[in-house]
Amino acid sequence: MFVTTYLRRELRHRKRQAVFTALGLAVAIGTVISVASASSGAAKAQSTVLKSLYGVGTDISVTVPWSKETGAPGHMVQPGDTAQQLDFLDSPAMGLLDASSVPSIAGARGVSAAVGALILQDTKFDMPAAQPKPGQPEPQMTPPKQVTVDGVDPARTRPGPLAAATVSAGRGFGAADTTADVALVSTNYANANSLHLGGTVTVAKHAFTIVGLVDVPQNADPRDVYLPLARAQAVGELSGKVNTVYVTATSAADVDTAAKAIKALQPRAAVTTADSLAKAVTGSLADTAKLADNLGRWLSVAVLAAAFAMASLLTITSVSRRVREFGTLKALGWPTRRVTGQIMAEAAATGAIGAALGVGLGFAGAAVITRVAPALNASVASSPGSKPVQGMIISGDQGQAPTTQGFDAPDSVHTIVVHLTAAVTLGAVVLAVALALAGGLIAGGFGSWRAARMRPAEALARVE
Amino acid sequence: MYELTTVTKDYVRDDRRVLALQGVSLTVDDGDWLAVQGPTGQGKSTLLQLLGALSRPTSGTVKLDGQDLSQLPDASLTRLRAESIGFVFQFFNLLPTLTAQENVEAALVPLKVSAKERRRRAAQTLESVGLADRAAHLPSELSGGQQQRVAIARALVKEPRVLLADEPTGNLDHDTAGEIIALLEARWREQALTVVLVTHDNAIAQRAGRVAVMRKGRLTVTPPTMRQGVAES
Structure with missing residues (x-):
């Protein structure tokens, strides 16, 4: 496939940018997975606690x-x-x-x-x-x-x-x-x-x-x-x-x-359900759960936003540098959708690399959390x-x-x-990979939008 | 056959309206070789862009085989460029990450030619420009003359009816420039191409069938006298 050859060569040629973008996405994805696993671990620990307070299979306890x-x-x-x-x-x-x-x-x-x-x-x-x-x-x-x-x-x-x-x-x-x-x-x-x-x-x-x-x-x-x-x-x-x-x-x-x-x-009687009991649970576990839910969520959003912005900026910069290249392709008769498709494919591939690295970082982060988390x-x-x-x-x-x-x-x-066990769930991995690809595609979307607006004559007239 | 009738083209640069072409009328017959000369910034490249369906005139008509290019939608112009028009640029405009072979293949991508056929045709065209042994090289590994040969191969691999060359020897030494022009002449003759070539080089211009001179957006065409002699010599 010509497109894959072109894609591979471009990524290799712009290795530093691709690595930088992928690493940015990877850090974001790793953070999301780590936070999600910590949150999931805290929820699981809470569930364990609630079960123990209740007894397995108990939904409600009644006391006076x-x-x-x-x-x-x-x-x-x-x-x-x-x-x-x-x-x-x-x-x-x-x-x-x-x-x-x-x-x-x-x-x-x-x-x-x-x-x-x-x-x-x-x-x-x-x-x-x-x-x-x-x-x-x-x-x-x-x-x-x-x-x-x-x-x-x-x-x-x-x-x-x-x-x-x-x-x-x-x-x-x-x-x-x-x-x-x-x-x-x-x-x-x-x-x-x-x-x-x-x-x-x-x-x-x-x-x-x-x-x-x-x-x-x-x-x-x-x-x-x-x-x-x-x-x-x-x-x-x-x-x-x-x-x-x-x-x-x-x-x-x-x-x-x-x-x-x-x-x-x-x-x-005091009728206690899991919800009401969860609200009554105090201690470091409850604090951790709140931390993972609140701070973790916003941290994930902030890191993702930063990674997406960085990826978009780098892609737009890259497209700006390649104006004459895209102008040449248009002169050769490449339809705009094929040119933008090329940009999207490069961005998606970078996102996929970021996702793979991010999943690895996420597993590592979860392992570190499990290892260093105090009881x-x-x-x-x-x-x-x-x-x-x-x-x-x-x-x-x-x-x-x-x-x-x-x-x-x-x-x-x-x-x-x-003990908090930050286990990475399949759902978290799927979400993270989807986010990384979305990040790549958003970045590619900005780049494509810029490329699509180029008039071939103007693009070819650009002196690099 | 190209027919340009009172074509004007203006654009805005630095908040100033620039009149690049002023009432240009021109006919280029099939198989013709037209050289366009003139000082820098007089509208030569703008004329080439209109001929190559890369931009539209502000007024007037640009017809190719009776079809008014200014009225065609973008998709049709793209298709026209893909099938019928080959470009050769002064700075070669090769894709730096692709090999010579792949650069030539790039011209066949929009034509949906099978990969096998694409490879065969690209290899054959590279061989015809004397670069069979450089097919796997990146542009950065080729000399200027070799890069321009690759660019010519890329322009010709789709067997276009028109070849538009914008100062194709402007970035080459004298000897290499001669080789490139000889190559273009050979292919023009073999494929019955219509060639419009922008050049500053009088010697090259005089080898064309007709010479047009562009000054301040206006075009003056000299009679077709020399082309026959050049072709026979």
């Missing part, structure tokens, strides 16, 4: 803010004449819902499935005697040992906290476990506390046989112990209660409809309206007025650490 009316009665204990070993379950920072509300939520408009769970905290605590025996030193209070416990429906683990779990030993829950004193223990907790498959774990002074060890991703907010819901309700003295309902909508488009229907059913954290209140302190221990000491000592409810705020 803590209040005197909705909260568990709590455990009031006082030092006695002798030391006491306390071990009780509580619903930290979360109000309670009747388990009967789960089927009604499941039947709400736009809801596909609803599963109730009871997120609890087991507190083990050695309470010294109020009056130490004469001659004995005053006993020191040891800090409470807290174990996170989740009561889940053994027959239905999706949606819910165990949806992301993998069984590393033993088995998972089944329908037959509904009333059994069995437990799943997280592998990390088991290792840290020398628990093993077939052994027992004690929760609220009740022994549960460990039938499985599970791995829940670190960013998926793992609990230490999982019990059948009915057993958790029984030992926690919270029969017929749940404090979280995981809901799946019939489709993504129905999430808002379902949320409104649930809110109508449970006016006091990002995302924080979100575990349930809207949760109170920050739970589990008041009241103690008295030698006739003094009782004092209160509180310990933070560990689940009042979830902080999840994720």
Whole structure:
């Protein structure tokens, strides 16, 4: 093909300009891909965080803010004449819902499935005697040992906290476990506390046989112990209660409809969707996502505009330098469209080279972002309206007025650490290549417009 | 056959109206060889551009075989240039990035000749101007005379009816200029071309069948007396 030969020779002849233009486009395209991949990575990380906060397959979570009316009665204990070993379950920072509300939520408009769970905290605590025996030193209070416990429906683990779990030993829950004193223990907790498959774990002074060890991703907010819901309700003295309902909508488009229907059913409930939860997520991940979305977008636009302007300017300059060449071609009988086609082809080829280099730069940029990006954290209140302190221990000491000592409810705020992986998507590559070609064609368009306006006689009269 | 009737051509340069041609009337028969002489800036190149359908007259008519070029649309003029008119320029106007062979082929591109035929015809024409062994060379690798031969080959490869040459020897030494004119004469004779050649060189002009002198946009044509003698000598 004559056109390709001419094209190749021209690009080689004007190598410096072609390289400069292609590099400009490449930097712009590389920036677009890097920013898009960072943005995509941040969105993916956010999605991961949201999934972990929700549980896989969950579109909506329903909780009730803590209040005197909705909260568990709590455990009031006082030092006695002798030391006491306390071990009780509580619903930290979360109000309670009747388990009967789960089927009604499941039947709400736009809801596909609803599963109730009871997120609890087991507190083990050695309470010294109020009056130490004469001659004995005053006993020191040891800090409470807290174990996170989740009561889940053994027959239905999706949606819910165990949806992301993998069984590393033993088995998972089944329908037959509904009333059994069995437990799943997280592998990390088991290792840290020398628990093993077939052994027992004690929760609220009740022994549960460990039938499985599970791995829940670190960013998926793992609990230490999982019990059948009915057993958790029984030992926690919270029969017929749940404090979280995981809901799946019939489709993504129905999430808002379902949320409104649930809110109508449970006016006091906090109905949290991915959107509302995303807004509640704070921390460096949210900042990164905002940065990638806002600054990244404008940076991309600015760099693209600069690259396009530079490419257009260089192409117009090139056409100006080649006026007599194009005049000669017109004198030879080349139609204007063929002359402009030649200019467009050269510009498009430069754009294609820029696109190829840009994709390479984009991959490199994404790799650098992935490598140097610090771990990002995302924080979100575990349930809207949760109170920050739970589990008041009241103690008295030698006739003094009782004092209160509180310990933070560990689940009042979830902080999840994720690593930003800036993965280049096919969509980003296609977009970038299209932009590079568009940049080349825009530049070629300016050059062609200039060439098309040339009168051959005037072009030939030009002295170079 | 060209027929120019009271042709005027003006244009604006530096906000000043320049009258390049003033009432030029001229007839150039098929197979004629017309030399156009005159001082610089008197309208010679403008006349050539009108003959080559590169521009349109301000008034008057320029007819080629009875067709008024000033009335034809741009596409038809482009087609006419592609098929019937060959140009040779003082500064050769070769495309610097293409080889001699490819420069010659460029003239056949708008005629939609197949690549194979294009290559064959270009090679044959280059051979006819004595440059078969320079076909793969870039213009920068050729002497001035060789470059002008390539330009002539490019003008002739499409077998035009008209050859318009604007000072084709103006940038060449005396001996090379003689070779180029001899080459043009040979091809004029072989192909029954109509040649209009602008030159400052009296010796070259006197080898033409007719000589026209352009002064201040007006053309004076001398009778056809010498061409026969030159052709027979």
